[in-house]
Amino acid sequence: MDITTINHAMQLHANLLKTGPFHTQTPSLIKLLTFTALSHHGNIHYAHAILTSIPNSTSHLWNTIIRGYSISSEPKEALLLFCKMLNQGSPSPDNYTYPFLLKSCARLHAPEEGRQIHAVTFKTDLQSDPFVQNSLIYMYSNCKEPDASHKVFDKMDHRDVVSYTSMIAGYVDNRRSVKALDLYGKMEREGISPNEATLLALLGACASTGALSIGQKIHRIICRKNRGCEAKIFTALIDMYAKCGCIRCSKKLFNEMPRRDVFSWTAMIEGLASHGLCEEALLCFHSMKEEGSEPDQLTFTAILSACRNAG
Incomplete structure (x- = not known):
């Protein structure tokens, strides 16, 4: 069955527990972890608890939880789970593991942790994997280290x-x-x-x-x-x-x-104001409100600039 709510997920979990030990390739288990870890209606902590109860879990299952944390409000947990994965010795990280970890580093603006993960890719012989390299470029760029990004880019074969x-x-x-x-x-x-x-x-x-x-x-x-x-x-x-x-x-x-959305209205107002067309910028702002588009902070900043220019 399709899982649409956390209650459905808990019911499926209970049914799986009744059937005995988990088999890591069971489609229902994969579906359960995918929903609880990645869905907006899931619960990443619940997914993590399920993972810890599975003996000999696969890298795919670990990656699912790491990915879940990387897009959650707690990206640091992805890095902590990865440390646990390494300390445990099994399963080994693969080329899908690192992109999720590097995304977490990018979100945390944590270049030092990103460099440590970069170093681990050499130990697992995945430093030249295209998925990993693209993720390294993204991570270093987001961490304000474009020179490090360029070094990775220059070393890419393809x-x-x-x-x-x-x-x-x-x-x-x-x-x-x-x-x-x-x-x-x-x-x-x-x-x-x-x-x-x-x-x-x-x-x-x-x-x-x-x-x-x-x-x-x-x-x-x-x-x-x-x-x-x-x-x-x-x-x-x-x-x-x-x-x-x-x-x-x-x-x-x-x-x-x-x-037109708030971004296009704001871009137009800002453009008019920067060219000294202050009356047009104000008219554009009034038209925006008449069309029911709600101004945001950037819109108000743009319109204030227009007013200042108008004297």
Whole structure:
């Protein structure tokens, strides 16, 4: 049966206990752990308790709980569980274990722990696994260590769109947008097509460097890929054009949007204010409220900027 609530999970757990010792490959057990560890309606601590009651549990089951902690409000528990896994000696971590751990380090902004996990990958001969390497790039970038990310990137035998996107986004987040754009040139030369995440990161790089011609090129790619209808793409384009000095393009895109969210409204208000079009920014703010979109803190910051500029 499908598990939809924690009560269903507890009933299934009780039924499994009645049948005797757990068999680690039982589909019902895997379903139970997956729901309790990963579902919004689950309970990661309950899942952890189930894991500890299973003798000779597999790496897949351990990975499920580690993954659950990595996306929970307690990512540090993923690292503690990994330590227990190593101390126990069995099962051995695999190439799925490390990405969840590195995600936890990224969320915790814990580069030292990330470096320790990086060191362990050499002991388990997984330092060159693409999943692990991409996760290392992401972790180091999120921990504000782009040089460490680049070292991992340079050592990769095979780079894919995920590798490039992680590296490009990391450069943008760490205020190295020129390097992000340079890396995109290399990505193009290698014939790797950008995905949506790449395009969003590149638009951010163009916005922060004023690289209008590259931004227009990215816009053309977006049109070819038919991704222009997505609100976050529209918003990134509006922001890029405004910051590159082409507020007319921002307004045109904004008016073409089929649906506007708080982020697109805020980007437009901020763009108008930054170009000294304070009355238009205020009118945009009033239109936002009339259309039922709720302003957030960034919206109010943008409108205050417009008011200051208006005197």
